[in-house]
Amino acid sequence: MSADGPAQATMAPAREVVLRLDGVAKAFPNGVTALDGLDMEVRAGEFLSLLGPSGCGKSTALRLIAGLSEPTGGRIEGRPAGGAPSIGFVFQEPTLMPWATVFGNVHLPLRLQGIGRRQAEAAIMEALEMVGLGAFRDAYPRELSGGMKMRVSIARALVTKPALLLMDEPFAALDEITRFKLNNDLLAVWRQLKCTVVFVTHSVFESVFLSTRILVFRARPGRVAAEIGIDPALPRDEAFRTSADYAALCRQTSQALAAAMGERL
Amino acid sequence: MAERLLPDGASEGLIAPPPFPAKPDTAPGPAPGPARTWLAHGRWLLPVAVLALAVLGWDLVVRLNALPPYILPGPGLVVSTLIKDWAVLSGSLLVTLRITALALATAVIGGGVLALVFAASRLVELSLFPIAVILQVTPVVAIAPLMLIYLEPGTAVLTCAFIVAFFPILSNTALGLNSVDPNLQDLFALSGASRWQSLILLRLPAALPYFLGGLRIAGGLALIGAIVAEIAAGSAGQGSGLAFRVVESGYRLNIPRMFAALLLISLTGILIHTVLSLVSWLALRRWHDSAVTRQ
Incomplete structure (x- = not known):
């Protein structure tokens, strides 16, 4: 990150806009209007x-x-169409597959794109090292603490190097x-x-x-x-x-x- | 131990060191004190001791009252009859085992496939599930005579065993296939997973503990179905499984053999339960809470 100057109330909108929500509304079938x-x-x-x-x-x-x-109203521009390769999503809960190891869980987004275990190994280990869990590749989620599960979840979101x-x-x-x-x-x-x-x-x-x-x-x-x-x-x-x-x-x-x-x- | 396994990034100053307690938080349970080891042994010792006492009591009742074998044979006589009549009884045991295994196998395939169809199509589920329920709630004893009219006795017994074993597999597997973490479903959708990938990588593993629970129930029910249907077949049952031996021994007032056949049926049930529990444990021991012993 380069320095943009002293602290200011509103940042200069110098950066390129990648995604824009325009008058977006979302009403659920049960009548709740979440966004308008x-x-x-x-x-x-x-x-x-x-x-x-x-x-x-x-x-x-x-x-x-x-x-x-x-959305039930308005427009969203610039939403990446590709899904997981370009978007990483981390949920409120770790949302790990309990039957898969840490390695298997982080492998998932790549596996769904047809990238095999061996081919994906470097990327998986890089993501795991990034969150400090390289040593736990063969552990199962139930063996991890809450914070570590969340780290696995973050590693899984990062493994596709999303923008x-x-x-x-x-x-x-x-x-x-x-x-x-x-x-x-x-x-x-x-x-x-x-x-x-x-x-x-x-x-x-x-x-x-x-x-x-x-x-x-x-x-x-x-x-x-x-x-x-x-x-x-x-x-x-x-x-x-x-x-x-x-x-x-x-x-x-x-x-x-x-x-x-x-x-x- | 894990403190030494710092990520490479740490040395480059990019990444902070690993999480604070860099070891699995397997909560230290109570120390294995004397009370705990006693409990561990008690799990085996207590039921065995109670069973031994019951057999001893049975033996005493027979001896003290000098009961004739055709009223109540003693446990010793039952065991010696089992050995003496092994040629006849082992053949019947094999017949019963074969029917039970075959019924369970067809129930696993039929129930599993139908559960998958239900999971794929809500319409099929809505139209077929009530029929499966009707089959389940109608006592198999009542269906057996009808089956015996339409089918060969062997096939009829197998069909009855299948009908009772099939339902727990179907309902449990269907429940499991629908019990997928919605966030994981979102993740799969976000990752562009195909229906096939979602099924293989998400829904089937999520359904596995439910399926195995159903399998254990179905194993016991398959045996019950096989026995009940054969009893309903009565003397028509030239298939001659263990239930036929029970009925036959009753007609001949050969009570010791009746008891011996009964003992074999019980042992078969225990065997099925043990094998299926073992299968379940092997499949789930690494990840599912039901199979993991807390330390």
């Missing part, structure tokens, strides 16, 4: 967080971006220590792979620590209420977690979130 009039864009190489309270439609937005469901990594509250179920650790590792992976990340979370602190841009969602119907840019040049390390910059950004984001939730009442 959602406008947002995803820019190349950014770490974008979708922040909002439970039930604000941020996960629905992520599923629409992934192509796992179709776009979609993450749906991946660390919500983990304890804080594990979560901080995975936050650091995720940032390292993001810098190394130079991919675009869309990260759904309901944690203000997590979104500020990770993101280069945060979209604050309001609920019923879900849409973007505020946008906060965060200087990508800020060092994201343990010192940052306790810095005044971080505290100020968290306060700003919390206020934006409170305002977004207040509108609803």
Whole structure:
């Protein structure tokens, strides 16, 4: 990541837009309108967080971006057609196949493209090393801790070297220590792979620590209420977690979130 | 141990070190103290001791009351009859084993294939499942005489055994094929998996524990079906399995042989249960919670 200048409230939209949602609506057959009039864009190489309270439609937005469901209104431009090779998806739960080893689980996206075990081995081991689990290739998911399962899940999403990594509250179920650790590792992976990340979370602190841009969602119907840019040049390390910059950004984001939730009442 | 196995990236400063406890979190269970080892042995010792006491009690009742063998033979006489009549009984045992195995095999194929068809087509499931239920809830004893009219006695017995063994396989496998983690289904869809790939790599493995559960029930039921149908066939059963020996011994008031045949039927059931449990354990021991012993 190159330095873009000092911390600023809104990041200059210098990056190329890779994906655009234009007035997108999603209503479910049971009558719930999850999203209505959602406008947002995803820019190349950014770490974008979708922040909002439970039930604000941020996960629905992520599923629409992934192509796992179709909007009932509006348009989505730039959605990768190829599926897994170009999109990596990490679910809230690790979502591993319990009958397959760590190796087998990470192999899956390649296997579904017809790439055999031997051919895929280098890519699988690279993805596993990236999340620090190279030594656990032959372990079964039930033998791993919650944090390690999530790492396997991330390795599986990375194995196809996707341009776009979609993450749906991946660390919500983990304890804080594990979560901080995975936050650091995720940032390292993001810098190394130079991919675009869309990260759904309901944690203000997590979104500020990770993101280069945060979209604050309001609920019923879900849409973007505020946008906060965060200087990508800020060092994201343990010192940052306790810095005044971080505290100020968290306060700003919390206020934006409170305002977004207040509108609803 | 795993701390030494740092990823290569760590030395390049790109990646943070591996997860904090870099070892599987197999929760340390209670230490194998005396109470635990006693329990482990107790699992075997207790039922064996109770069974031995029951046999001893049986023997005492026969001796103390001087019961004649045609009322109640003692356990010793039953065993000696088993050995003496082994030529007759072993033949019947083979017949019963053959019918049971054949019924179970056809039930596995039939139930498995039908479950796959059900999983592929909701329409077929809706139209055929009630018929399968009707077959299941009608007692096989009631169907057997009809079968004996239409079919050869051997085929009729096999059909009855198949009918009772078939349903648990069908319903369990169908349930398993539909019990796939929806997130994994999304992942497969996202990865562009074909229907065939989803079936082989996702739905079949997900259904395996359910299928094996059904198989264990079906194994016991296949034997019950074979025995019941043969009893219904009565003297028409020239196939002469173990159930025929029971009926025949009853007519001849050869009660010791009746008991010996009964013993063989029980042992056959235990054998089937043990073999199928072993198969299930072998298939699931690495990954399924039901087969993994917690330490």
